[in-house]
Amino acid sequence: MTDKIAVIGFGNIASAIVTPLLDKKLIQPENVFCVVNTEKSLEKIKNNYKHNINVYKSGSKESKIIWDCQYKLLSIKPQQLNYISEAYHIKNKDNLIVSILAGVSINRLAQKFPNHKCVRVVTNIPITIGKGLTGISWGKEITEDQKQFTKKLFENTSKIYEFTEDYLDIFLALTSSGPAIIALIIEALSDGGLSGGLPKIISEELVMEMILGTICLIKEKKLTTSELKNLVTSPGGTTISALRVLEKKSVRSALIESIVSASNRSKEFR
Ligand SMILES: NC(=O)C1=CN([C@@H]2O[C@H](COP(=O)(O)OP(=O)(O)OC[C@H]3O[C@@H](n4cnc5c(N)ncnc54)[C@H](OP(=O)(O)O)[C@@H]3O)[C@@H](O)[C@H]2O)C=CC1
Ligand SMILES: O=C(O)[C@@H]1CCC=N1
Structure with a gap:
């Protein structure tokens, strides 16, 4: 250029x-x-x-x-x-x-x-x-x-x-604001590790490697997110116990609304 x-x-x-x-x-x-x-x-x-x-x-x-x-x-x-x-x-x-x-x-x-x-x-x-x-x-x-x-x-x-221009607000919410949402999730999960007694640096590294590994597995094996979830979640096990807490605290809904909110905020800058 x-x-x-x-x-x-x-x-x-x-x-x-x-x-x-x-x-x-x-x-x-x-x-x-x-x-x-x-x-x-x-x-x-x-x-x-x-x-x-x-x-x-x-x-x-x-x-x-x-x-x-x-x-x-x-x-x-x-x-x-x-x-x-x-x-x-x-x-x-x-x-x-x-x-x-x-x-x-x-x-x-x-x-x-x-x-x-x-x-x-x-x-x-x-x-x-x-x-x-x-x-x-x-x-x-x-x-x-x-x-x-x-x-x-x-x-x-x-x-x-x-x-077309109509899609740019939601594209921005997902991809441009998204990294901050992911950073918050990494931080929060690491704090969970900290609560279990792990040093911060190790806890954060484990969370990031876990996220990277999970994404690679989903992509490499062409799994759906439900398939991945089922591979990990045993009846009466630890994972369902964790997921129950997230559903009770409406984390899924909070994440959906966070994206809608970022997109709406983008529209306010028209
Ligand atoms: N950060 C991100 O991840 C993303 C940002 N964006 C968009 O990118 C844009 C910039 O964001 P970001 O880089 O984070 O913001 P920053 O605040 O880091 O940068 C803004 C820049 O604009 C300069 N500036 C402010 N007023 C004037 C002016 N009158 N004339 C010339 N320069 C001026 C600032 O100078 P000074 O430092 O001297 O004030 C600074 O260099 C925003 O519109 C945002 O929506 C889009 C996608 C992702
Ligand atoms: O928060 C912001 O306004 C900018 C736009 C998308 C990411 N950062």
């Missing part, structure tokens, strides 16, 4: 997307132009980030250079969108904004950036290690080159799913 790319907001997820591309030399640091909001983040990136990218503070004269880049990754929080405005004089034609903002619709993006074509993307934090999931919804009149560019940003580090 020889093109210049502007990154508007270089926080957790933008770094997770861009760093592997820089690591693999798929983009060159001199072609990356980032803008952040605070002096603190600016200094942190300048002093600590491992690649020598261009970085500016929002509102500074130098930061205007980002509007000369044909391709832009928009990666601020949805609540921060009101503070961003397109430059008056855009030199390039065929400008593209790839937005990873939770919930914000292509329509709203198109209104906000009238001199750009807009694509809405959902990705997730495991993209950092090449195990991401990315959902893409194309806006109006996106050219084949723009599609190729967007896919190149994500295809080396994630599986790509193309959707």
Whole structure:
């Protein structure tokens, strides 16, 4: 990818997307132009980030250079969108904004950036290690080159799913908020191990290896989740005793509602 790319907001997820591309030399640091909001983040990136990218503070004269880049990754929080405005004089034609903002619709993006074509993307934090999931919804009149560019940003580090926009909120709930839900489950199960007297570090490792092993078994043997459950749950045994507690505490329902709630919250950012 020889093109210049502007990154508007270089926080957790933008770094997770861009760093592997820089690591693999798929983009060159001199072609990356980032803008952040605070002096603190600016200094942190300048002093600590491992690649020598261009970085500016929002509102500074130098930061205007980002509007000369044909391709832009928009990666601020949805609540921060009101503070961003397109430059008056855009030199390039065929400008593209790839937005990873939770919930914000292509329509709203198109209104906000009238001199750009807009694509809405959902990705997730495991993209950092090449195990991401990315959902893409194309806006109006996106050219084949723009599609190729967007896919190149994500295809080396994630599986790509193309959707109509309606599915992106639930996709985000499951895949982008999902890692935090899984982290909570790991933490809670580890605390269970702790309660039984295991040291924290061992308890956490056991939980993670158990989860990894379970997923691999389900996938390798093509088991359904019910089949797996039946393999483990003996009549009057320990597992049914554990499952009874989870049903009594409505954990299944809580997990379903957590996904619905995340999806609804995403819709509020339209
Ligand atoms: N984290 C995740 O796993 C996922 C996040 N997303 C979406 O990605 C987006 C970013 O999330 P995340 O990376 O976690 O958030 P962060 O808070 O880590 O990053 C936000 C970035 O935006 C910058 N910023 C804020 N205001 C402005 C401005 N006016 N001009 C330029 N830059 C600005 C911040 O700068 P500063 O640090 O100086 O304030 C920061 O670099 C969100 O819209 C979120 O919905 C989607 C999927 C997954
Ligand atoms: O919590 C958030 O708002 C972001 C969007 C999806 C994951 N993190």
